[in-house]
Amino acid sequence: MATAEKPTEITFSNDVVKVSLHVDEDGSVYFQDILPAGAPPRAQGTAHFASSATPLCEVRLSGERNSQSKTSKALVGSYVGTRLKYKSSSISHQARQKVLDVTLHDEQTGIAVTCHLTLFDGISVLRSSTTIHNEGKKDVVVTQISSLVIGGLTRFNEWWSEFTVSSATNTWFREAQWHERSLPDVGLDDVGVYQLDQGHLAPMSIFNVSNRGTFSTQGHLPIGMLKRRDNAETWLWQVENNGSWKWELGDWKDDIYLALSGPDSNDHDWRQKLSPGETFTSATAAVCHLFGDADAAFGALTQYRRRIRRDHPDHQHLPVIFNDYMNCLMGDPTDEKILALVKPVARSGAEYFVIDAGWYADDNDWWDDVGAWEPSAKRFPMGFGSLLDRIRAAGLQPGLWLEAEVIGTRSAEADALPPEAYFQRDGARVVEKNRFQLDFRHAAVVARMDGVVDRLVATYGVRYFKFDYNIEVTQGTDVDCSSAGAGQLGHNRAYLGWVAGLLDRHPGLVIENCSSGAQRMDDAMNAVHTLQSTSDQQDPVRYAAIAAAIHTAVAPEQAATWAYPQPGWDDETNALTVVNALISGRVHLSGRLDLLAPRQLDLVCRGMHVYKEMRRDIAAAVSFWPLGFAKWHDDWLAAGLRVVDGGGDGSGGERGAGKCYLAVWRRGGQESCELPISFIMGSKDVAISLLYPEMPGTKLEVAGSGLRATIPSKIGARLFSISWS
Structure with missing residues (x-):
């Protein structure tokens, strides 16, 4: 269906959500609402909701900054945004x-902007991106283009007291840590809103979270949440770009707006020149709005993540992966060390054996010497192929670690490619931590790395790659592009295309996304890569706070979490590191399995057996957090996986028979903790089973408005199965 005749309202829906756009008399278009299917229109509680609406798209061109009273540091208030008028709209149906x-036109410059809004069957999440097309006769330079802008989010007269905003810090060793704040605490308040002189639409306050550089999630996850204090309404959003991005909340007249964006000029040195006839498409973004709590919103987002990613059999099979790095060989593999591990690894129940960093170097001084990606004859005198044959003979599929995007400054390969194949600024090659950054826009880079991967697959039968990336380039590259930020974005997109091409040629290959743990844990990467490393944290007790919150960032069946038992740890600590991985959804086994006592190895084997029994449910499960999102220093943590039948989005309200898995950690404090779990309450028959580990004194029982967990040890973790009817 398509129409060029100007409507007053455009509606767009699936079976669970309805999207309404309004077109005013002048042809300006803005979001009217995003609501669960069947929900009545929200009451317009503010006095002048219409003035709280923001243009459907915001675009800034070079030289044009701020057209209205909002600061030009904001993503709203652009000249082009106010000039864009309705041109046409169409709805197309694709698979599920x-x-x-919706196409808009700016008569002054001749540019056309098309907003692409996508709904997936059965999922209450809206996906959005924007394409700009220069239909004029002159070049234009775009300095900002939004992925999604929505005004009038709350419809509350006192929105500043009724809602809170949450964002997640994400740093090396301390990933996915959520922080909730009041709107006044981030500078959004009623002060001055109702005392503004006529014509002023808002004060200059904004709250934004952004990232610049090749570490897309270093500092923060590209995710945010606005919810009512009574948990009756939640907005949840994310930006999907494996580089620079930004999201912001701000007050606009009588309400709050949300704006999502990839790189822009202000924060990321991004400018895109468009000659007549040329186009550019923004980063994608997604938003969910429902009348429920954070658990329900993240349930919907999890199912959305499953829908947008590349299909791979790994997401259903969920094999156990052993990797020899973390708290194990730590980048120093040899024939002898690997062979000592093979037998206990096979006994543990692992299905892959991944040789991590160091396999290509004769000694440990390899950081700035990487790039040839040939196995070391000194480390593996029996022959690398023979070693991998021994791994296969034990029933394990071999895998390797690789940093595809860098070449060390001391590497013999450092000058093997044309100068334009590397990131540059002002004619100088970018150097970061004694590595050069390759630019995957260049055909020679793609051909070289295609050759490396194809050779390792063909010669050695490698079936798994851990693609790591351990430098952060904030400079971008100014080679063959409009700006350094545009060059970086081009590389980001070309890299994803390269990985997709590998999987096209090698459909059974498993490719893990790792970047100093999880410094590129975004949904542009996870939509292409098979699974995601969640951290490089080496302390299992601290890791628990990451494991308990990681499903806010990645689907359970992609969340690769370390379990690294040690011979010097007690049983409670070794069991805790296993529980971390069990509830996260993907086991990344490591640790000195070769040095464990038989009793200790049996404890690990029991954990892997439990995982293989529960993994059939993980690919259709959504997460819940009885104690809220884990805080880094909390004594008690809890996280669960609720099995969702029939592929529902888990967006809340389901009752009746059900099943879930619940992990509970004690890291101090009293020996018991109350756990409210609303969807179990009211059930007549609740069956609770302790799955792992079987330690004396453990209890989980119905008590009051929820469950009560008891763990006698001050440091311990338990995994339970709960069913109800």
């Missing part, structure tokens, strides 16, 4: 999804 395209 539909797309609404």
Whole structure:
């Protein structure tokens, strides 16, 4: 269906959500609402909701900054945004999804902007991106283009007291840590809103979270949440770009707006020149709005993540992966060390054996010498192929670690490619931590790395790659592009295309996304890569706070979490590191399995057996957090996986028979903790089973408005199965 005749309202829906756009008399378009299917229109509690609406798209061109009273540091208030008028709209139907395209036109410059809105069957999440097309006769330079802008989020007269905003810090060793704040605490308040002189639409306050550089999630996850204090309404959003991005909340007249964006000029040195006839498409973004709590919103987002990613059999099979790095060989593999591990690894129940860093170097001084990606004859005198044959003979599939995007400054390969194949600024090659950054826009880079991967697959039968990335380039590259930020974005997109090409040629290959743990844990990467490393944290007790919150960032069946038992740890600590991985959804086994006592190895084997029994449910499960999102220093943590039948989005309200897995950690404090779990309450028959580990004194029982967990040890973790009817 397509129409060029100007409507007053455009509606767009699937079976669970309805999207409404309004077109005013002048042809400006803005979001009217995003609501669960069947929900009545929200009451317009503010006095002048219409003035709280923001343009459907915000675009800034070079030289044009701020057209209205909001600061030009904001993502709203652009000249082009106010000039864009309705031109046409169409709805197309694709496999299990539909797309609404709304095209707007700016008569002054001749540019056309098409907003692409996508809904997937059965999922209450809206996906959005924006394409700009220069239909004029002159070049234009775009300095900002939004992925999604929505005004009038709350419809509350006192929105500043009724809602809170949450964001997640994400740093090396301390990933996915959520922080909730009041709106006044981030500078969004009623002060001055109702005392502004006529014509002023808002004060200059904004709250934004952004990232610049090749570590897309270093510092923060590209995710945010706005929810009512009574948990009756939640907005949840994310930006999907494996580089620079930004999201912001701000007050606009009588309410709050949300704006999501990839790189822009202000924060990321991004500018895109468009000659007549040329186009550019923004980063994608997604938003969910429902009348429920954070658990329900993340349930919907989890199912959305499953829908947008590349299909791979690994997501259903969920094999156990052993990797020899963390708290094990730590980048120093040899024939002798690997062979000592093979037998206990096979006995543990692992299905892959991944040789991590160091396999290509004769000694440990390899950081700035990487790039040839040939196995070391000194480390593996029996022959690398023979070693991998021994791994296969034990029933394990071999895998390797690789940093595809860098070449060390001391490497013999450092000058093997044309100068334009590396990131540059002002004619100088970018150097970061004694590595050069390769630019995957260049055909020679793609050809070289295709050759490396194809050779390792063909010669050695490698079936798994851990693609790591351990430098952060904030400079971008100014080679063959409009700006350094545009060069970086081009590389980001070309890299994803390269990985997709590998999987096209090698469909059974498993490719893990790792970047100093989880410094690129975004949904552009996870939509292409098979699974995601969650941290490089080496302390299992601290890791528990990451494991308990990681499903806010990645689907359970992609969340690769370390379990690294040690011979010097007690049984409670070794069991805790296993529980971390069991509830996260993907086991990344490591640790000195070769040095464990038989009793200790049996404890690990029991954990892997439990995982293989529960993994059949993980790919259709959504997460819940009885104690809220884990805090880094909390004594008690809890996280669960609720099995969702029939592929529902888990967006809340389901009752009746059900099943879930619940992990509980004690890291101090009293020996018991109350756990409210609303969807179990009211059930007549609740069956609770302790799955792992079987330690004396452990209890989980119905008590009051929830469950009560008891763990006698001050440091311990338990995994339970709960069913109810």
